[in-house]
Structure formats: structure tokens, C-alpha cells
Amino acid sequence: MAAKKNREKPAGENPRRPCPCGSGKRYKACHGAGDDVIVTRPFAGLAAEPDLVAMREFLPSALAPLPLAAPLEVPVTVATVLPGASAAMVRQDGSILLGMQVQTRSGDLSADLAKALRWAQTAEPGSALPVVGPGLAGEVTRLQDVLDAAAPLDLTLHQDFGWWIPEDAEDSAEVTATLERANSVIMPTEAVDGVRAAYWVDTGSKAHLRWVRPESEDALMAALARLHAAGELELGEGTRYAGAFRAHGLLVPVWDLDREMHAKEWAAPAQAFATRLDQALARTGDLSTAERSARDALAGKQVTLR
Incomplete structure (x- = not known):
């Protein structure tokens, strides 16, 4: 008491x-x-x-x-x-x-x-x-x-x-x-070393990387579009950018991963992508025609959670 x-x-x-x-x-x-x-x-x-x-x-x-x-x-x-x-x-x-x-x-x-x-x-x-x-x-x-x-x-x-x-x-x-x-009902989940708010998740049939990003959606989508147009959106061989979901005002990009690899093996690829993303976020100026097309394509892979 x-x-x-x-x-x-x-x-x-x-x-x-x-x-x-x-x-x-x-x-x-x-x-x-x-x-x-x-x-x-x-x-x-x-x-x-x-x-x-x-x-x-x-x-x-x-x-x-x-x-x-x-x-x-x-x-x-x-x-x-x-x-x-x-x-x-x-x-x-x-x-x-x-x-x-x-x-x-x-x-x-x-x-x-x-x-x-x-x-x-x-x-x-x-x-x-x-x-x-x-x-x-x-x-x-x-x-x-x-x-x-x-x-x-x-x-x-x-x-x-x-x-x-x-x-x-x-x-x-x-x-x-x-x-x-x-x-x-727990899905195995691990934090990705060296990358803030990024998590490896095994759903049973697939493995994903889910990454909660703090930037505004417009800034993040522009940066992802630049990387997509440059062929730098994936995390490495056997990966695929699956899309993103909105949750409580933030965007959460998701990648499909090779389920045979251990969660810790994704730390280096994720850290390398984080560097590329920071560079893309720092770029200013209008998107190119190819980058605008890439942004439109990525926008079609988004859903909103409530």
C-alpha cells in the first residue's frame, strides 16, 4: 500500500x-x-x-x-x-x-x-x-x-x-x-541490429522486414522513388520490396526476404540500405520523369491500417 x-x-x-x-x-x-x-x-x-x-x-x-x-x-x-x-x-x-x-x-x-x-x-x-x-x-x-x-x-x-x-x-x-x-500465435520476431525500428518477422510462410519510418510520407515516398528508379530499392538477392502500410501517421515499408536466412544476416543489408535512404532523403529538387513513375508505382502498393 x-x-x-x-x-x-x-x-x-x-x-x-x-x-x-x-x-x-x-x-x-x-x-x-x-x-x-x-x-x-x-x-x-x-x-x-x-x-x-x-x-x-x-x-x-x-x-x-x-x-x-x-x-x-x-x-x-x-x-x-x-x-x-x-x-x-x-x-x-x-x-x-x-x-x-x-x-x-x-x-x-x-x-x-x-x-x-x-x-x-x-x-x-x-x-x-x-x-x-x-x-x-x-x-x-x-x-x-x-x-x-x-x-x-x-x-x-x-x-x-x-x-x-x-x-x-x-x-x-x-x-x-x-x-x-x-x-x-506468436510470430518469431527479432530487431535488426544497427537499424532503428526495423524488425525481421517470420509469418510461417514468408519472412519480412518491417521498418517503421519517422519521416513524413511525402519525403519518404520521394526518397524511395529515387532508389526504385535507380534499381536500389531491394535489400539484396532474394529480396523484394512488397509495399508499405500506414499506421498512426507513419509509413512502414515492407520487404519480402529469403526465409532460409537467419534474422541476423539481414543486419548488414539493412544498414547499407539505410545509408542509401539517408542520401536519397537529403536530395532536393523535383523528381525526374522516371522517378515520378516509380513513385506512382510504389503508391499502388500502400494500405492504411486503423
């Missing part, structure tokens, strides 16, 4: 800040007033943005300490998914877990996570928040209000969900069955 008493309210609430939906209104008078406005880029302005998008959309089992601007006296960890797809959990030791992949959400994932954190700060140890709903009253905050904006996430990927169960928890047939069901 001591941990509960020592928890503090996050700092940084600013009801006069502009709404991230782009309406031009103050957040409190727009989305903060309860309107279900869709914030297309909920984690904008955070160095952790690519990490949060990856955790939300395709990483199966991962944890990261949440870099709060004003750290609490209990650890706060963000997780890909919690038991029951809960929004938050408070363990018996007072530590807090926030879930990225939840059952329901509002139009602003950033506000949902901040809401779940606020709930956890006053919740009893051993409790869980199934969903973030309108019952959580009070001034609306967002992750941008409570995080160190310059800090990326220090992600740890796991090959199963064993971390769901605290070490001192008692075994039971129900817990064992739940873990077995969750572990059976």
Missing part, C-alpha cells in the same frame, strides 16, 4: 495546447472535450513514436520502460499486449504495466495511454483496467504531456508471454492454458 501513497500525478497538463487533430482549436475545446476525433498521428513529437507504432501494430511480445518526464516511485512499463488485452495492470509490488494492443480505443491512442496511466496511479495492487472508457473523468492528458519527448524506448523483445506471470505467482491449470494459447 505504500507504493500507492507515494504515487504522484503526472506533470505537464496544458489545456491551452492546440488539438493534434489539426482543427486549430485548443485541445480542451476540441478532442479533449470528448469528441471522438481521429488523431491520425497520435505519437507525433515523441522520439519513441516509431517504437510505439511497432508495439501497437505488429510486435507480438515486447516490453519497454516508459521514459516519464517526472518518474514515479514505482516502475512503469509499456507492453505490446497484456492478459485479456487489458489497458493497464498494477502488480502486487505496485509496478504498472500499460498495454498497447487493447480491446477498444478512442480516436486518440496517446490520450488513452495517459488515461490508463492515471488510473494505475491510484488503483489497488493486483487490479487490472479492461478498457479505457469515459468513466475515467478528469483533465485529459496525452503521452506528450508526461513523457520525456527526446527519449526513445529501450525495447526488449520476448519469444513468449512468460513475463505475464510474476515470479512469485502460483501455477494453475487456467494460467498455463492461457499462456499456451497466447504463445501458440
